[in-house]
Amino acid sequence: MDEDLTASHWDDVLLPSKNDLSVSNHFHSLAIDDPHRDPEVKVEEYDLDNDRDDHNDEETPYDEGETDTALELDRSSQQGLYSSLHRSFLPEFSASAPSEFEQEERRQKNAAMVDQLTAGADKLELEAASRLVLEIDSSAALFADKGSPIKIDSSSNAAPQSPTRAPALKNGKLRTKRFRKYPPLTVVTHLKGDVAPANDPLLSAGPDPSKDSRLVSGASDKQKEIVKDMNAPLYDVPSASESQAQDHIGSGPLLPSSEISTEEIILENGRKGKQPTSSASYLKISVGDPVKVGDITTAHIVYQIRTVNDNPDSTVFQGSESIVSRRYKDFRWIYHQLQSNHPGRIIPPPPAKQTYIGRFNENFVENRRMSLEKMLSKISKVSCLADDPDFIMFLTSNDFANESKERESASGSAASHASLADDDNDSSSPSVISSSGGPQGFISSLFSMAPKIEEPDEFFANKKVYIQDLEFNLKTFSKSLEMIVTQRVETISVVEQLSSSFEELADVEILKKTKDLLSAFANVNEKLKDNLERVNLQEQLTLGFTIEEYLRIIGSIKYVFETRTRIYHQLHTFQSDLSKKEESLEKLTSKYKSSVDKINMLKFEVDKLQQKVAYFSENFKSISETIRSELDTFEIEKIDDFRNSVEIYIESSIESQKEAIETWETFYERHNLSSV
């Protein structure tokens, strides 16, 4: 699996500059053979403890290590040396390690080993890595720009220094690319829960998420964010000064300069992160062509998603267009995946599930298709969601079934379970992963014994009430709309009957003139029926559709609230624990008699709890902030959406009234009824 991703990245990178083909091919083959990985890893195994101390680049496991080396080499422009180094590795290794080993096996082994090694450290490592990547990125981007005429000059300035620069940069870029597919990293987070705590010596080093399995998702989210940070600047063309710096650094001494530039770019990154220029607003997504596939037992509808990327600079979304087919389940998957990736964000939800019967009803499929399209386009408009690697994967991957599983297990989101076990009452069901229970889940609250905690923020308390009221209002509105629609269907059938009866009466042919009149009247009724049908459809598609969508979004909001409450609960528990422990610690320390061991134990625990509390309170703060801003956007969007749908509804009703008037007037005029 690792291989696939690598390959695709390679291909992508290769596309713009063909002249590097031979080199990259060379490297590619190397990567596949993995000759140099083992040695490196082994080295690290030995050096691990030392490495940890100075959180520096050298100790990086696996990818990072590789990159680091590459980076250093980059900086010194000693590509020849580097490649020769690699080349020297290759024979060495192939001599020492017999090639009868299955390549796959070996890689997996390696990966597992690396995982174990890197387990606890990933966060810090990642940060370090991201810095590195950023640094390399800027140069890589510079290089990638080579194709465009404007940039040629600047790059040619740098070029003369060594003829082998281009391949070197290429290498660097390729490596950084590797960061963007994190299977190893994500695997780490996944494994961490079970394996890492036991043998990772670094547990106490940072806020340790691995002790509490619940934290996994949170931690992984953090990772994701970091990964995103890594991704974000990839397409950022470095500013002139920066590139100058780069040039300068490139010729300067290795490590210190890289430090400096890292700092710079972090700053840069922080700035950019707030106004991310991503592929987001340029994605045009259309869902179409619903096709029924499978036999009786597995029949389902497959929708084709066509994504057009109008932002060629985007590096998140590779290529300008992709067409993939997904089924409804997959949409649910991406929804839950995004939910767990972005706690606090209101994710545009997919349409509600449908009972078995009527799944292939034309209207239903069309309605669902529209809802799905709306969902995707809404997601793509929120930049941080649109840049979510899972979302990109969802839009582009050809092997969705496997990749989704992989990513799901990587992030621990259990999205597919959530989508399986799912939400007939999307809104109130607490997610499967954590059973600590929101205020709604009675059973779960019993189990977790979580005391009901007062909402700390009045804003949220108010909002919760507001959302509930809104939901109630919308629900009743939607219900009465629905009833109108069904009633109108009945009216339509009556009009149809009337029309056919008049047609029959016309056929009796009392007089030729009367016959014409009656059949014309029947005809008018026929038209009226069509008109009514259209009105009905219009009502469903505008008001009904929007209300349904908002009911679903409210479900999402509720979910977000729950996530927040859950975090708050945990924070609360830890806080109370902490105070208890602190009390007992105080008692113990005030008594001189108590053993040092115990005190130390307690101190250790208090420390840990403090870390946890700090972590959670930060988490809680950030999620609260996100929710606040999300709710604001929700309000704005709500106004916009409802206004638009009401406007469309009114305009279309105006048109249908005009049509009706026209029909009747024509009938009146044509049959000269004014003379009667």
Add this chain to the structure above:
Amino acid sequence: MASAIPYDPDDFENNNPFAEPEDNAPSPNPPLQYLTPHQHPQYHQQYQQTQTQTQYDQSQAHFQAQGTNGANDGTGNVAESHVDPEQLTDLLTKKELLKLLPERFQKKYLLKITLESIEKNRPTNPIIRFSAEVQGLPRYRQSTYKDIRRTYSEVVKFNQYLTISNLEVFVPVIPLPQTSYPTGGEDETKHLLYLWQEWFDRIARNPILITDEELVYFIESDFGYSVINSKRRSAVASGFMRKTLKQLSVPYDPFLDLAEFRPMVKSSYLLCQKIHKIMEQSQKCDRLLSALVSELSTKLRGLAQFEQVHPGMKNMWEKFSKVAQTQAELTLVQLVTDMVSIGDGVEALANDLFEVKEALTNRHLIMREYLQAQAQTKAKQIHAAKLKSRSSLDPIKVDEAINSLEMSTMAEENLLRQVKRISGEMRFERKEEINFIEKKFHHLLKSFTLNRVDHHRKLLKHLESIRLDVRIIDAKGGLSRLNRDNLTQMKHNLSQSQAEGGDSWSSRTFRSLAVEEAEKEDRIKKRDESIPIKVDAEQAASLLGVATF
């Protein structure tokens, strides 16, 4: 079948399906003119002969046999009538019609009934107040009668009497006491006035009905009229007997138009009933829909109250709710007017058509009676012939035979005349009825259309009036302003589409409602100008009729 009745040429005359009472059919007429003078003396002569003796001319017997054959079997009759010029004699000639239906050709009778008002009584039994003007009709003591008051149930009885005693007429059915308009409202009164005037006009225009003796009592009697000739029983079978007789095959009908009329009327009647049922269903649907829409309006109001963030949205929801409320009310109005125009109209038509159908059935029954009488006469004749051929003649038996033959011949003749009169009259009536139905349908559909146009126009107006409320919610100005710069300078195209000069969406300048209005005003003006001029019934009807829409 072989019976030869000497005075039977009349029967022959009955036989041509192409016969038209008017002389608008040129081809059968020339032989007719040539034959009738020749035929009639013969008829009288033969009639006298039968009174004195049972002997008859052999050749004529042969000739007659052919005729009856044709009349009874109805086979090859049309072909024969083409082949044999003598067959054409059986046309209902104008002369004969003159004799049979003198009322149709006398223009001297005139009855004008002007409805004055409908007084409130019990809801199912209103009092109808009208005045009448009589010219040339016998037995009336005055020429004008004022303030005649009849309760609904009295009129019902009178109507029943008319149906029973005038078998040859399609007696118009009286309107229903109530309409679908809200009870006691102005609209209902107007509509009822129109309907009653229509009924009186139809009665007064019918030459046979105005000569009915009961009409004299109906008009002349004081308050508290009851049918004087109440002893008159229906001349035709009724009840179970009627049902049984209806099962038998229809007797041969020499008049194609009348023969075709009954099935047509019957299917129209059934269809009208069906339409009425559908209209009722539609009324129910609309009522539910209206209730639901008004519920939606309250929901919208709730949403508006809930919307605190954006005043524009609040305003939009409120306005939207108001429009929904108006829509609900308009739907209610629409369902009432729909029901009045098509629902009630079709119901009245169905009742009318039912009466027509029954009258046609009565004709069939009388025709069957006539056939029976004919068969009886034939049997009597055979009996008499047998007696005659015997060697020894018993004078008592001969007398008896002759007498009974005479009797049955008389009865047969009587029935024949009745059949002829009914057939002749019904051919007039049929045309009138068809015209009436046609007119009625035009009228119904017209009022229906006008109501619908009105409904849609009102709704359109209301919908257009809230456009701005939707658009001003934000500076973007709604979807209509999408992707346009200088929004502040752009004007909203919010003008009402139903301006004075015609509808903006179409090039058609004609507008039904405007035309109606103009006509109405015209008429009112005319009436104001011509107050001294007598308003005749028809004009009054049209005036009243228009007033409801």
